[in-house]
Amino acid sequence: MxxxxxxxxxxxxxxxxxxxxxxxxxxxxxxxxxxxxxxxxxxxxxxxxxxxxxxxxxxxxxxxxxxxxxxxxxxxxxxxxxxxxxxxxxxxxxxxxxxxxxxxxxxxxxxxxxxxxxxxxxxxxxxxxxxxxxxxxxxxxxxxxxxxxxxxxxxxxxxxxxxxxxxxxKDIPERIKHFKLSDLTGIVKAMVYRFNKSGILSIPELYNITPKHMRKIWGNVQGEKFWHMLRGEEITDIKTERKTIGHSHVLEPKWRKIKLAEKVMSRLLLKAASRLRRMNYYSSRLSLSIKTEKGLRLEDKSTFYRACDNKKLLEESRKIWKNLIKNKKIIKIKKISVTLYKLEKKNELQPSLFENFDKKIILNTNRFEKISQTMDTINSRFGRDSVTLGEIPNKIKSFSGTRIAFTRIPAKQEFHE
Ligand SMILES: [Mg+2]
Structure with a gap:
């Protein structure tokens, strides 16, 4: 097994x-x-x-x-x-x-x-x-x-x-039969009430109902998923139609020095973050890749608690960046790619699933999400880069301009991201 x-x-x-x-x-x-x-x-x-x-x-x-x-x-x-x-x-x-x-x-x-x-x-x-x-x-x-x-x-x-x-x-339900229903991740108070109302009070009783019954009590397809989860099956959490959000850019020769290239990276990141929010996603993995003028390719990534705010994502990107440029051979950077992975749609999040109380206190990014959204709104009304975090030299603004790519058609709002 x-x-x-x-x-x-x-x-x-x-x-x-x-x-x-x-x-x-x-x-x-x-x-x-x-x-x-x-x-x-x-x-x-x-x-x-x-x-x-x-x-x-x-x-x-x-x-x-x-x-x-x-x-x-x-x-x-x-x-x-x-x-x-x-x-x-x-x-x-x-x-x-x-x-x-x-x-x-x-x-x-x-x-x-x-x-x-x-x-x-x-x-x-x-x-x-x-x-x-x-x-x-x-x-x-x-x-x-x-x-x-x-x-x-x-x-x-x-x-x-x-x-x-x-x-x-095979140990289920025997080894967990002493747990309360609410001890199981994903079973919130309101759900316990629903199970109890259907006569299900214990874990063995919960285990013995059919997937169909579970779905009925749960009220949606999540119930059926839970039935399979309880049996140790690998269920993908939440189906996302979209797998990644990313931007890449080939730098003009005069912007290739590390210091300037970092600003371009930040701009690309903010642009991706803005698109992430507009599409109502969270991301929990960021990857940066660079290609130097001499053709060296480097990539690194970081995993973090799901976020969509500029502050957190910028922090992560700077961490990765620092790591990438540690390589002494890097003098000039020709191409930068920024990719956000592990996307979860906000309205499909199961807040009770794999979350706990203290996380909300510490990693609460709500405030930063709101600030980021405000920035998005201002930028969409007054033009790209009206407000942003950190400095963006005038000349760099054009770097992240939206172009029509062959792979996809940009949404209207993107022209202001
Ligand atoms: Mg603990």
């Missing part, structure tokens, strides 16, 4: 980062709070606090009743983001990250030998060791390995903290 996915979920993430950073918090019950007041709720709790029943979402005045010695720590989001990147870099040493599901959860696709149980579990152990050694001894995770991403995530919930569980299709 084949295993295809490894899902890694960090344990008590924010609390662990604080315990890693502040020695006096180690081995103590702590709660991370957005502001220092008893009238707020914990956005994370250490395992020591969890032992008292304090959880994410517990009100602090309640939490203090449960655990009088509870220490409240104000959230420092920049620390969690910094550790997020350290953790990603460490995991990437062992296996490429396929999906960043939230600030403390990633999914990786197993390849070759890794699909065998023994190798998969060794890989998981190596990742755990690496995180402890190179990121911090307080950084622990639960890893789930399974035939599909859904079951891998489910498996990561089987053992906490510091878990490692392998879940096969």
């Amino acid at each position: 084949i295993l295809n996915w490894l899902y890694l979920d960090l344990n008590s993430y924010f609390a662990s980062v604080e315990q890693q950073l502040q020695k006096h918090l180690r081995n103590k019950p702590i709660a991370i709070v957005p502001i220092m007041t008893d009238a707020t709720c914990a956005i994370a709790a250490s395992y020591e606090a969890k032992a008292y029943g304090v959880k994410t979402g517990t009100m602090i005045y309640e939490a203090k009743k449960l655990c009088p010695e509870l220490i409240c720590v104000e959230a420092k989001h920049e620390n969690y983001v910094a550790y997020h990147h350290k953790i990603l870099a460490e995991i990437d040493k062992y296996i490429p990250i396929e999906i960043i599901a939230s600030i403390d959860e990633v999914a990786c696709k197993l390849i070759g030998n890794q699909k065998q149980e023994e190798q998969a579990s060794q890989l998981a152990k190596n990742i755990k060791k690496g995180l402890q050694k190179n990121v911090g001894t307080y950084i622990r995770c639960s890893i789930g390995i399974a035939p599909n991403r859904f079951l891998a995530k489910t498996a990561s919930n089987l053992e906490k903290p510091d878990g490692l569980q392998i879940l096969y299709s």
Whole structure:
């Protein structure tokens, strides 16, 4: 039997980062709070606090009743983001990250030998060791390995903290029968209500209905997909008609120096981002490729939590760019291509699927999305580059002008992107 996915979920993430950073918090019950007041709720709790029943979402005045010695720590989001990147870099040493599901959860696709149980579990152990050694001894995770991403995530919930569980299709529903329906990713409160109303109260009961019945209760085709997911089948998440959005440009000789070429790259990226928003997509992978005057081709990419705002995408592009131009041989860049991958249509997103509470607090890009949309609106009314992020020298503006390509006809709005 084949295993295809490894899902890694960090344990008590924010609390662990604080315990890693502040020695006096180690081995103590702590709660991370957005502001220092008893009238707020914990956005994370250490395992020591969890032992008292304090959880994410517990009100602090309640939490203090449960655990009088509870220490409240104000959230420092920049620390969690910094550790997020350290953790990603460490995991990437062992296996490429396929999906960043939230600030403390990633999914990786197993390849070759890794699909065998023994190798998969060794890989998981190596990742755990690496995180402890190179990121911090307080950084622990639960890893789930399974035939599909859904079951891998489910498996990561089987053992906490510091878990490692392998879940096969044949183990369903037996090994997960103690979970509540709402413990399964994708089953939100309203869905639990619908299942209960149809007489389905437990996981074994959920498992035993037909795909047709599941679809009926669910209210759409997602229900049928869920039926297959529960059985370990690989289901592509959301069908996107479009696979990529990209722009490339051959630079005029006078714009080929690295510094200027970077501005062209940013412009191409902003143009692609604008098209992404107009088409109502999110992207979670960006790739940059360059060709030097001497014919050297270089490409690099980055994976991130889905985004469509200029700020995030520019940040990612600059990271990749820095990496690309590290190559000392690069003096002049002749061609640049920017491509956004892993597109998900906004209105087809399953918000409850592979998302969790803390991600919204940290990686919330709503504000930047709004700013980006405002920029789009202004640009479409007053002309391209009326507002943009960073400087765009006058002469470069024409670089990203819309031309009629043979492969597609640009939409009208594109002339202002
Ligand atoms: Mg977690």
